[in-house]
Amino acid sequence: MVTPSETENSEPIERRSFLGVVSGLIGAGISAVLGVTIGRFAIAPAFSSSGEQPWTDLGPLEEIAEGKLVKKNVVVTQDAGWGKFQTQRSVWIVRKGENVTIFSGVCPHLGCAVNIKADKFICACHGSEWDEGGKTLAGPSPRGLDSLEHKVEENKLKVRYQDFKQGISSKEVLS
């Protein structure tokens, strides 16, 4: 009976390390191909852009109460992976005659829902307040409310909904 150590002694040391290195390279190669493939697959959404939102109808202009802060829901289409999701988002409309401003209902601070209290916009989450022009009056919000692009066509008010980057002082569209 020959013990393993005796056999090993007859084995040239270079061969042992050569086979070991090749095995290690093969293992590393397979892991790398798998890792890169799966990694790219997992982080892919970070490198795709969501399409531009179409114009959404908010109804006849004169039906929007004047001088009030009016909440309306708009249908937005979200490109989310395997689906196009028709979902709703809130916007706030301030109308003075023909003059209309539309604000996103998302707080520019951390994304809570904007609400109203008396004639002011507020965010109950962290106490930000804005005037009816969207200017910050109080609280941690880094900028005023985000106004949305709008137009009046055939007497109908239309808005293009957008999402903006939160937590920074400038208004940057997320795409």
Next chain:
Amino acid sequence: MAQSKLSQLHDWLDERTGIKQITHELLDEPIRGGARWAYVFGSLLLLLFGIQVATGIFLNMYYVPSADHAHASVAYIQKAVPGGWLVRGLHHYSASAMVVVAVLHLAQTFLYGAYKNRRELLWVAGVVMLLLILGFSFTGYLLPWDQAAYFGTKVGTSIAGEIPVVGPVQQKIMLGGNDLTTVTLSRFFTVHVFLLPLALAGLVGLHLFLFRKATPAGPYHNRDEKKVDRFFPKQVFKDSVAMLACFIVLVALAKYIPAELGPQADPTSDYLARPPWYFMPLFQLLKYFPGAWAIIPAAVLPAALFGVLFLLPFIDRRPERNPFKRPIATGLLVLVLGGAIGLIFLAKHEDNANPEFSAKLKEQEEEVKAFFSAPFQPQIIGGAAAVVPSATKVAGPVPDPPQAYADHCAICHGDKGEGDPPLLGVASKPQRTKEDLLKIMENSRGYGLKKPMPESFPKISPEDKQLIADWMALLK
């Protein structure tokens, strides 16, 4: 200097983890008779299981186990996500490879008589793992929810229902009801991604532990009795080369013959179901046993086969390991494997020889190709009445609905549209005309309603439909 720093680090780690002992245990295992290519199958199975776990976990980032969305999400993975074809392709082909390599591993162990000499539990754990692998195949096959998946599983669960006494209950448990539905998909998904992986991982650990306890059996002859290799490096090298070859084949298959995905399951179609290749022998056998005799291929033969496999090390207790001196055992292996392969070819041949079947199968193949080569179409979700806006609750009292509504619709939609699904607010959707309200009644699926109205929707006269639409238009 660098060397000593490295060995200092090694010592530091060893004091805290015992790494030197662990490496020694893992790599210095003696292999009687020397390293061999015949021993690579176990390591290959570990690689394949690793690939399945890694790709499977990440496929879940995009996959949705719901009958409504499963197919769209798999199509998205296959056609749209960068590298999705490769992740899914590897998962698909590794699954088949696991069946092949598990059978090779079992055949090698069988031929070498390596289940003998206190290796009964090691063998039994292996046979259980083969069953689990087949369970993975069966449950995973349904998940893409395409035609082949739906009808294949329909047949598979029906076969399970054929078994006397326990069959019907067993089938109902598998389906989660009387029919193949989204509930079935959820169950198969749960078994496929939680239960089976846990069970298989546990058994892999047990199998390896028992293997190390029993030590490798070595060759069946005594010619190399004096030769002993350590697991590292010679066997590790052979294992690595086999893994590399296997991995290259898997990637090449995923690239040049992409994992198939046919059109979404359509229960109303006259789809000609054919099982994946590893269930083909069973499929072919079913043809020979009409009516109640189907029990033989569906239950008796598989039960007998696995019964023999489980009991083998307890029945065959002769110490002889040379396959040439065990004619019954070797003959049985050749018969079962040869028979299975023969049945696969016979099934293919019969399909080709039958003009009706071959035409239909060809047509289905064309449908798969057409769907597969078409660009990805995202599924449209919501729209229409999916979300009732809070801002458009009904103002004031709702007028009484027409009699036809009360007779046919109120049972679900409520006396005044407040039921489930609700009708309140349907008229105030953007661009919704009275004509749309009429069309929704005809074709609710076309309007993307989450719960389409039942096929048995009672025939309501056009005049009554108009009255109902007029009334619905008031539900702003």
